[in-house]
Amino acid sequence: QVQLVESGGGLVQAGGSLRLSCAASGRAFSSYALGWFRQAPGKEREFVAVISRNTESTHYADYVKGRFTVSRDNAKNTVYLQMNSLKPEDTAVYYCAADLRPTIVGDSYTYWGQGTQVTVSS
Numbered sequence: 182q183v184q185l186v187e188s189g190g191g192l193v194q195a196g197g198s199l200r201l202s203c204a205a206s207g208r209a210f211s212s213y214a215l216g217w218f219r220q221a222p223g224k225e226r227e228f229v230a231v232i233s234r235n236t237e238s239t240h241y242a243d244y245v246k247g248r249f250t251v252s253r254d255n256a257k258n259t260v261y262l263q264m265n266s267l268k269p270e271d272t273a274v275y276y277c278a279a280d281l282r283p284t285i286v287g288d289s290y291t292y293w294g295q296g297t298q299v300t301v302s303s
Contacts, residue, residue: 182207182208182292183205183206183207183208183210183213183279183291183292184205184206184207184292185203185204185205185277185278185279185292185293185294185295186203186204186205186206186294186295187201187202187203187275187276187277187294187295187296187297188201188202188203188204188297189201189202189297190274190275190297190298190299191298191299191300192300192301192302193267193299193300193301193302194301194302195267195268195269195301195302195303196266196267197267197301198263198264198265198266198267199264199267199299200261200262200263200264201217201261201262201264201275201277201297201299202259202260202261203215203217203259203260203261203262203277203294204257204258204259205258205259205260205279206258210255210258211234211235211255212234212281213234213279213280213281213292214231214232214233214234214279214280214281214282214283214284215231215232215234215251215253215260215277215278215279216228216229216230216231216232216277216278216279216280216283216284216285216287216290217229217230217231217251217260217262217275217276217277217278218275218276218277218278218287219271219273219274219275219276219299220273220274220276220296221270221272221273221274224273226276226287227242228242228285228286228287229241229242229245229249229262229275230242230245230249230251230262231251231283231284231285232251232252232253232260232283233283234283236252236253236255238283239251240283240285242285244270245264245271248264248265248266248267249262249263249264249265250262250263250265251263260277262275262277264299267299267301268301269301269302269303270301271299271301272299272300272301273298273299274296274297274298274299275296275297275298275299276293276294276295276296277293277294278290278291278292278293278294279291279292280292
């Protein structure tokens with residue numbers, strides 16, 4: 182069992198930056214791949230980024246590539262999403278998720294956080 186709690190969301194102007202954190206409790210955090218997803222009002226949930234359990238592999242959605250960076254600190258049981266050059270279209274609730282396999286498919290993830298709101302003003 183893994184519990185995930187996101188933080189770091191907020192209101193930022195276009196071009197600004199935010200760093201989201203996702204703290205995990207439970208056992209064997211380092212055994213899980215961690216993904217970030219987002220959902221904007223009226224839209225379906227979409228993949229943002231994923232990092233493998235040993236940090237050797239990361240993958241990003243095209244619409245965030247070059248602007249967002251996913252990282253993790255297994256000693257702190259935390260995964261991060263550094264978001265730079267934010268755009269109004271990045272506005273969404275951001276969720277972290279954990280599963281044994283790294284995947285871009287949200288339905289494959291077993292554990293989810295409650296989400297944190299990111300709002301980017303123009």
